[in-house]
Amino acid sequence: MDKTLSVGALEGVRVLDLSRVLAGPWASQLLADLGADVVKVERPRTGDDTRAWGPPWLADGEGDATGESAYYLCANRNKRSVTIDISHPDGQALIKRMAAEADVFIENFKVGGLKQYGLDYASLKAVNSRLIYCSITGFGQDGPYASRAGYDFLIQGMGGLMSLTGRADGTEGAGPVKVGVALTDVMTGLYATVGILAALARRDRSGEGQHVDLSLLDVQIASLANQASNYLIGGMVPSRLGNAHPNIVPYQEFSTADGYMIIAVGNDGQFRHCCEALGLAGLAIDERFLTNPLRVKHRAELVALLEAATKTRNTREWVKAMEAVGVPCGPINNVAEVFEDQHVLARGVRVEMPHVSGGNVAMVANPIRMSESPVQYRSAPPRLGQHTDEVLLGWLRLSGEEVDTLRESKVL
Known part of the structure; x- marks a missing residue:
């Protein structure tokens, strides 16, 4: 089979992504890698918070900084960027019209944060009963902490991971340590993707969409794996062991x-x-x-x-x-040694994608290897609003004059 002629496993699936930072964008990037059409909706002028989380910055074809942060670039390939002000009534109307055309909606606002705009699950279900609506929050849609903001570092502490990470008490340098990447966010993105794919599979049978509720805290606790089981089964509270394993020696x-x-x-x-x-x-x-x-x-x-x-x-x-x-x-x-390793080189873990600025973006390849519908690297992470006209003209079939009017009203 000619892989250049194959289509992605999720070809035809439309994803409307209102998430920012890492957990939500990680999920939507994975869906995009697998072939979904992902439209990233961002705030006009500022966009995703992580666009400003630099240095380092991507260099253009002349070697000058583009203003695109490495952080933003790690989680936003294969997407199209649209700028819409959801605080404006016309912006809300646009999102509703797009949701009516979408299969999946991803958001990571605080609990209830989108209700004031009429973009909560109940409101969008009314315009598209087949919509898979995925909410990612720190603590979930209910419970005493539901209204709190949640960040990866905070959740690593509250969810037990930091009690297991670091040198053992009584040794030099002892104390809790966070994992060196925002691992809770990444795992939440992966769990969100699994939940979305399961909901899509159910919709194929039932015709109905549903609400998928992802909590960083829930995910972190679930990811304690054998350490949680050691406590639940053995009654032992796991402690920091440095790099040692609690159940295996050496x-x-x-x-x-x-x-x-x-x-x-x-x-x-x-x-x-x-x-x-x-x-x-x-x-x-x-x-x-x-x-x-x-x-x-x-x-x-x-x-x-x-x-x-x-x-x-x-x-x-x-x-x-x-x-x-x-x-x-x-x-x-x-990390430099990782990308120089002969096996890593042989597996093609580093990929280069041309960027609209004229330079190239070096990225980590998707680790999923599929024989019949392989991941395709279609487009580099987009510039802010790069595809606004394209999406509104295509998805919603607006006229050029309507788009111009929305831009003049600062909705876009």
């Missing part, structure tokens, strides 16, 4: 002669091979370390013995030795 970073490496032993056979590679075969038959539960019990003793050996050679040598015996092992790369 499964952490180890010092080497020139830095650090990660050893991730998942079973007793791998532990035996690890010990042999380190020249510590006797540890594999030591009664303290025969099974994983015993290794967890004697964690401190075992780690000290292993690290005494790992410090004697450099990371590259250890990785080669561990790979030779089937023990998962690898370096701790910085």
Whole structure:
């Protein structure tokens, strides 16, 4: 099959995106990557908050800054940008008309924030009963915290993630640490996408749309995975262990002669091979370390013995030795090293897209690889309002004179 002639899996799905910053745009970018027509509605003159979250800025064809922030660029490819002032009655009317033509509506206003404009779920359902309306908030549509604003950093703390991240109490540098990317926002975008796709599948059977309610706090708690289960099943409150694993040993970073490496032993056979590679075969038959539960019990003793050996050679040598015996092992790369890695290069994880400014945008490829409807990189993240006329003339079939009038009234 000629992949250049294939269409996206979501070809024909129209998405009206009123979200800003990261969680909502992450979801809409994923839908756009999969072939949906995503129209990003932004405030006139200022647009998405993240457009101003720089430096760094994208350079144009002459090497000059364009004013497009790297942050904004990471989550807005394959979309069309339209500027509409939703505080203006004519702007509200435009959004309603667009919603009547859309399959999906995404927003991340505070709970009830769009009701004053007549753009809440009940109002838009009245004009399009098939609409999938996805709301992303910090704390959900109900509950005692529903009216609060929610940000990723705050939710990482409230949702338990920071209680698990950082050096163990009593060690140097101990204390809670947030994850180095806005991971709660990213995961919420992924969960939102799953919910939207499930709602679209149900609509195919029932003909009815529905409201999808996503809470950053709910997502963060759900993403605690085994750590939440450790508490719910075992009654143990998980604590910070640095880079160690609460249930598996050895499964952490180890010092080497020139830095650090990660050893991730998942079973007793791998532990035996690890010990042999380190020249510590006797540890594999030591009664303290025969099974994983015993290794967890004697964690401190075992780690000290292993690290005494790992410090004697450099990371590259250890990785080669561990790979030779089937023990998962690898370096701790910085971001530059990630994009220089031979495997990452072979997988095409970096993509270049031409930008309207005349330069190119380097972006991270979508990790979903589909054999029959692959992701297509159709367009770079748009300039503010780049497609306003195109969308209003196409989606709503307005005349050029009507668009000019709306612009003169500062609706656009």
